[in-house]
Amino acid sequence: MYCDKRGLAFTASSQEAVDAFDSSVDEFLASGRDAALLLKRIAEVDPEMVMGQVLRGYFYRLPALPHLAAQSGDVLAKAESLSVGASDREKKHVQALAAWCEGDIRRMNTIWESILVDHPHDILALRIAHTMHFFLGDLAQMRDSMARVMPRWDESIPGYGYVLGCRAFSLEENHDFAQAEPMGKRAVEINENDIWAGHCVAHVLEGMGRRQEGIEWVDAHEEAWKKRGTFAHHMWWHRALHYLELERFDDVLNAYDRQFWTKPSEDNTDICNASAMLMRLDMLGTDVGDRWDSIAEVSAGRIDTRLRPFNDLHYIMALTMAGRRDEASTMLDSMRAFADGHPESSVTIAATYRDAAIPVAEAILAHGAKDYARVVEIMMPTRYKMLPLGGSWAQRDVWERMLINAVLKDGQHSLARVLLAERTAMAPTSAPSWSMYAEALDDCGETAEAKAARGKAAELLAA
Numbered sequence: 072m073y074c075d076k077r078g079l080a081f082t083a084s085s086q087e088a089v090d091a092f093d094s095s096v097d098e099f100l101a102s103g104r105d106a107a108l109l110l111k112r113i114a115e116v117d118p119e120m121v122m123g124q125v126l127r128g129y130f131y132r133l134p135a136l137p138h139l140a141a142q143s144g145d146v147l148a149k150a151e152s153l154s155v156g157a158s159d160r161e162k163k164h165v166q167a168l169a170a171w172c173e174g175d176i177r178r179m180n181t182i183w184e185s186i187l188v189d190h191p192h193d194i195l196a197l198r199i200a201h202t203m204h205f206f207l208g209d210l211a212q213m214r215d216s217m218a219r220v221m222p223r224w225d226e227s228i229p230g231y232g233y234v235l236g237c238r239a240f241s242l243e244e245n246h247d248f249a250q251a252e253p254m255g256k257r258a259v260e261i262n263e264n265d266i267w268a269g270h271c272v273a274h275v276l277e278g279m280g281r282r283q284e285g286i287e288w289v290d291a292h293e294e295a296w297k298k299r300g301t302f303a304h305h306m307w308w309h310r311a312l313h314y315l316e317l318e319r320f321d322d323v324l325n326a327y328d329r330q331f332w333t334k335p336s337e338d339n340t341d342i343c344n345a346s347a348m349l350m351r352l353d354m355l356g357t358d359v360g361d362r363w364d365s366i367a368e369v370s371a372g373r374i375d376t377r378l379r380p381f382n383d384l385h386y387i388m389a390l391t392m393a394g395r396r397d398e399a400s401t402m403l404d405s406m407r408a409f410a411d412g413h414p415e416s417s418v419t420i421a422a423t424y425r426d427a428a429i430p431v432a433e434a435i436l437a438h439g440a441k442d443y444a445r446v447v448e449i450m451m452p453t454r455y456k457m458l459p460l461g462g463s464w465a466q467r468d469v470w471e472r473m474l475i476n477a478v479l480k481d482g483q484h485s486l487a488r489v490l491l492a493e494r495t496a497m498a499p500t501s502a503p504s505w506s507m508y509a510e511a512l513d514d515c516g517e518t519a520e521a522k523a524a525r526g527k528a529a530e531l532l533a534a
């Protein structure tokens with residue numbers, strides 16, 4: 072047995088193998104570009120290291136890309152064959168990978184959580200469980216998972232900053248901005264490469280509508296985060312969200328072209344950034360030109376790929392908005408077939424398709440067909456069922472916007488008025504929301520209130 076830098080025991084042929092494992096995990100924690108490259112180093116030093124195989128399997132599943140996911144079965148078989156003499160902790164990791172390959176993501180998370188009861192310094196289990204709770208919209212589990220391990224961590228333990236960043240993000244997504252912000256900032260002070268912690272602070276500033284600070288936060292760390300992997304693009308997307316709410320639409324388009332969709336990408340976060348931003352711009356009346364086309368082209372390659380419902384909805388938005396409605400409909404049919412093919416099964420995402428992804432996809436297609444009454448009909452009940460889609464509140468908001476847009480376009484004046492009252496209460500620094508609220512109030516004949524709302528929008532833009 073050899074130990075990692077936190078004292079966790081590994082079945083390996085040498086310390087060099089465990090050190091290589093540590094390096095790869097470190098790179099993963101920092102959203103670096105070289106995690107996969109470092110994984111090769113483990114294979115060179117110790118091809119029989121069971122946790123090396125497990126890590127490879129996790130990396131194949133995490134990006135939700137079909138060509139990688141397809142390779143995870145072989146890796147699992149190898150990990151299982153190597154696990155005979157492994158520790159209980161390592162065997163549980165193999166079981167978690169098996170559950171992932173079977174699509175039973177909730178069982179996988181339960182296995183990781185059981186590892187953390189006895190091994191709170193298993194930073195791989197901790198970080199990957201955090202990510203997958205987030206992907207399932209299991210926000211209470213994400214928060215509690217981190218709370219359980221925190222007493223076992225302090226600044227003397229390598230990787231503490233990353234753990235603090237996860238704790239911060241888990242609080243932020245549970246709307247505890249007051250606790251999350253200083254924790255996220257401290258984690259970035261410990262290690263500026265900790266882009267996930269930096270991302271937590273970006274979410275706090277977005278959630279609180281602190282527009283200028285949100286822009287400055289990303290500006291201040293841009294040089295460090297540029298050196299991270301593709302997740303940095305998501306930080307530029309966050310900055311552009313503030314531009315959007317300040318109605319700086321040219322800046323949004325510049326950021327789109329020069330920072331977060333500079334060329335067609337296969338990366339799902341890139342696709343989600345691009346698709347969701349164009350949808351927002353389009354609904355606010357900005358001409359996005361032919362920008363939908365390149366996202367749609369990548370999305371068209373994933374029509375029959377059912378790995379993550381959240382991503383699928385971004386593919387469907389791109390196909391629909393690029394005018395490729397037949398392909399969007401085919402993808403929706405594939406989603407229905409997937410859900411029907413797994414009735415009451417342990418495949419976690421099957422229920423998510425049934426309850427949330429399929430209705431939202433139907434609403435997106437209705438939006439594309441300008442059938443706004445249908446969008447409203449679907450989204451009014453579905454908006455409260457979207458949490459299992461995963462992603463952040465800021466990301467899922469694109470479909471809340473789709474509902475508001477539909478209510479306004481369908482001339483449902485009273486409903487528009489109350490939904491925008493709700494929205495401006497939740498996001499009081501959004502100039503476009505106040506402008507839409509003014510429009511809805513005018514439509515209801517409430518001229519004085521409309522004037523006040525319009526004044527609020529102007530005040531925000533002048534600030």
Ligand SMILES: [Fe+2]
Nearest residue numbers: 270274305463
């Ligand atoms: Fe985000």
